Amino acid sequence: DRVAIVCGNDRFFVLSYLAIIGIGAVAVPLNPMSPAHELERELAAVTASAVIVGAAAASVWADIDRTSVPSLRTVIVAEGELPADAVAIDALLEAEPVPIVDIEPDHLAVMMFTSGTAGPPKAAMISHRNLLANIEQSLSARDHSRADDVVYGVLPLFHIFGLNVVLGVSFTVGATVVLVQRFDPMTAVESIRQRRITIVPGAPPMWIAFAHFDELPADAFATVRLAFSGASRLAPVISERFEQRYGVSIREGYG
Numbered sequence: 064d065r066v067a068i069v070c071g072n073d074r075f076f077v078l079s080y081l082a083i084i085g086i087g088a089v090a091v092p093l094n095p096m097s098p099a100h101e102l103e104r105e106l107a108a109v110t111a112s113a114v115i116v117g118a119a120a121a122s123v124w125a126d127i128d129r130t131s132v133p134s135l136r137t138v139i140v141a142e143g144e145l146p147a148d149a150v151a152i153d154a155l156l157e158a159e160p161v162p163i164v165d166i167e168p169d170h171l172a173v174m175m176f177t178s179g180t181a182g183p184p185k186a187a188m189i190s191h192r193n194l195l196a197n198i199e200q201s202l203s204a205r206d207h208s209r210a211d212d213v214v215y216g217v218l219p220l221f222h223i224f225g226l227n228v229v230l231g232v233s234f235t236v237g238a239t240v241v242l243v244q245r246f247d248p249m250t251a252v253e254s255i256r257q258r259r260i261t262i263v264p265g266a267p268p269m270w271i272a273f274a275h276f277d278e279l280p281a282d283a284f285a286t287v288r289l290a291f292s293g294a295s296r297l298a299p300v301i302s303e304r305f306e307q308r309y310g311v312s313i314r315e316g317y318g
Contacts, residue, residue: 065109065174067091068221069102069124070117072242075141075152076220077230079115084172084191087164091174091186092221095120103131109174109186113137115152119244168192175223194227201232206289206314210237214262215255217243217269224293229264238262248272252283264291267301270313274304284309291315 066083068090070076076092083090091109093102095117102123106114112134116124121143129135138149145151172194174186201207208214214233218225233240241258243251246269255263263284270292273279284290290313292302302313 064112065089065091067093067106067109067111067114069093069095069114069120070141070220071095071119071244072216072220072225073117073141073244074242075115075117077242078156079139079141079152080220080226080230085163086161087166087170089171089174092226093176094219094221095123097123099123099126099128103127104183105176105186106132106135110134113139115139115141116149118142166191168195173226175221175226177223189223194231197223197227198231198235201228202236208232208236208238208262208289212236212238212261212289213258214238214240214264215243215251215258215260216240216264217246217251218264218266218294222294224264224266228291228293246272248276248279252279255284255287259286261286262289262291263287264293266294267292267297270297270301270305274301274308279308281309284311287311289314 066088068076068079070079080090091111093105096119111132114135116138118141138146139152139155140146140149141152169190169192171188172191173189175189176184177187178184214229216225216229218229220226220230230240241254241260243254254260290311292313292315297313297315306312
C-alpha cells in the first residue's frame, strides 16, 4: 500500500512516517500547502490507498474530488474536523500496535515527488537501502550528528533533505529534533537560543535571511556547532557574511 502523508512538520507526520515504513508499506510525503488539483494528481499517480491529513491541509482537503483518486480507500485525519468517511488518528494511536515487519533492503520505502527536467514533478522511488545509505554517508563526515545534539527541524519533511538528513540521521544517532512549521528568522533565532540548538540544517533562503538580518545579535548562534546548507547552491558571499557576523561556518552539500 502507498500511504500519503499530507501534514506539516509535526508529531503526526513523524508518527505516521515511522508507522508506515515500519509495517513495510510505502510512505508518500506530500506538500500540505499544495492546491487540491495537485494533490489529486499526485495521489492518483502513486495509486494511494490511504492518506493522513493534518491541520495544515484540512481546508485544501475539503476541495479534493475523491472520484479523481479511485484507489483511495481510507482517509485519516490528524487534527481538526472529522469528515463523515474519515478515521481519527487518535483512534489508531489508541489501538493495539501491530508488529514491525522485516523487509528486504531493496523494498520500496518512500515515493518522493521531485522536479524533473521537464513537466510536472514525478515520484522518485526510494528503497530502505537508499535511505540507510544516505544516513550512513551523512554520518561518515568528520563532524556529524550525535546523541546529545538538538536539531532545528524547519526544513519540510516532504523534501528528502528534511525527511532523511534531518529526521533519519537524527533518529539514527538518538538526537533530539525540534519540529518547526514555518521559517521566520527572528522566531528561529529565539528558538535556537531557548532550546539550545546545536545543529541547524537549512536551504539557501534561510541563510540569506540570517545573513542580512541586521537586528540579530552577534551571539545568536552561540550554541550552534554545525550549520548545513543543501537543496541548492549557496552563494559564497552569503556563507562568508554569515561566518563573519556570527562566527559559524556553513557546510554545504547535504541533502
